[in-house]
Amino acid sequence: MTAIEIRNLTKSFGPVRAVDDVSFTVAAGTITGYLGPNGAGKTTTLRTLLGLVTPDSGRALVNGQPYAGLAHPLSEVGAVLEATNFHPGRSARDHLRVLCTAAGLAHRRADEALDTVGLTDVAAKRVHGFSLGMRQRLALAGALIGKPKVYILDEPANGLDPAGIQWLRGFMRHLAHEQGAAVLVSSHVLAEVEQTVDQVVIIARGRLVRQGSLDELVTNGDAAIRVRTGKPAELAAALERAGGRVERADGLLRVRGLDAEAVGQVALSERIVLTEVAQERSDLQQVFLELTEGES
Structure with a gap:
């Protein structure tokens, strides 16, 4: 109401x-x-x-x-x-x-x-x-x-x-x-x-x-899904085949174009164990400053 x-x-x-x-x-x-x-x-x-x-x-x-x-x-x-x-x-x-x-x-x-x-x-x-x-x-x-x-x-x-x-x-x-x-x-x-x-x-x-x-x-509509696994190369290849865009850095994958559920489904189908799956977020202060830049 x-x-x-x-x-x-x-x-x-x-x-x-x-x-x-x-x-x-x-x-x-x-x-x-x-x-x-x-x-x-x-x-x-x-x-x-x-x-x-x-x-x-x-x-x-x-x-x-x-x-x-x-x-x-x-x-x-x-x-x-x-x-x-x-x-x-x-x-x-x-x-x-x-x-x-x-x-x-x-x-x-x-x-x-x-x-x-x-x-x-x-x-x-x-x-x-x-x-x-x-x-x-x-x-x-x-x-x-x-x-x-x-x-x-x-x-x-x-x-x-x-x-x-x-x-x-x-x-x-x-x-x-x-x-x-x-x-x-x-x-x-x-x-x-x-x-x-x-x-x-x-x-x-x-x-x-x-x-x-x-x-x-x-949470931006194209925000990355952060993924950690013991098999980053194998998972990255599978995610890219599924239509994801993958960035790699120190064993951490950042995936765009797929949501967290889709990432999990790909990992399951490839029998790859995930140790972390999280959606990256901006903090409110960052978003606020971006939206009001030059407006004060």
Whole structure:
């Protein structure tokens, strides 16, 4: 089921086209990474989704509705755009209780959310003394208040230490894969995104560059199958007879034109034992840089 829908979204600020005819969707039960260089239009897209920016054309919908049309927004959408929107004199618990009151939710949800993000021990402390990482966790707690099924997160790992980033990864996976939520996350930490997301949307200079599953993005259609065997010459000859293109280097074969299953079938028919069969992949950072080269 489509939870987030961006269709032909366009927004300009004066002469600057921040978002230019961008379209993509986010399905329930998935984590989608929204990536692009600084100034690519990511935050403008997210702010439009949340009704904070009015598009020039196109639409940005959550559960089939503009954000302003949602009857109970905090129970449908959890959002983190920045970790600075707190009254410095309020405690973490009081900040969340204000949100509960505004949304018509029981105040116990404040303590439940604080427990989920690991801030129970500092619930009574004023926010002005919080580190950036603690503010990020508090912002995430605010997103959890209404137990929504859609999450829009802009750079949620900013300020988190390695343990916090690991926690965030598990947190997002739990929301999407166990609770069936749709998670749209903008991030510049590509190595972390690669370990977390299911789908990727890349924009540059406001325009869509590429979208698809993470596997589709980092596995080129003509990517090599890496093969090791004790009989490389015999296997290479058999693979070439089967239509494969084989490169040899130090006992390692790189095969193009055949998928891993076909390589295995050839080896089986020739009674050749394989010690390794793997599809080579590019890492997300390499793909991202290739797709956005010259676009920052």
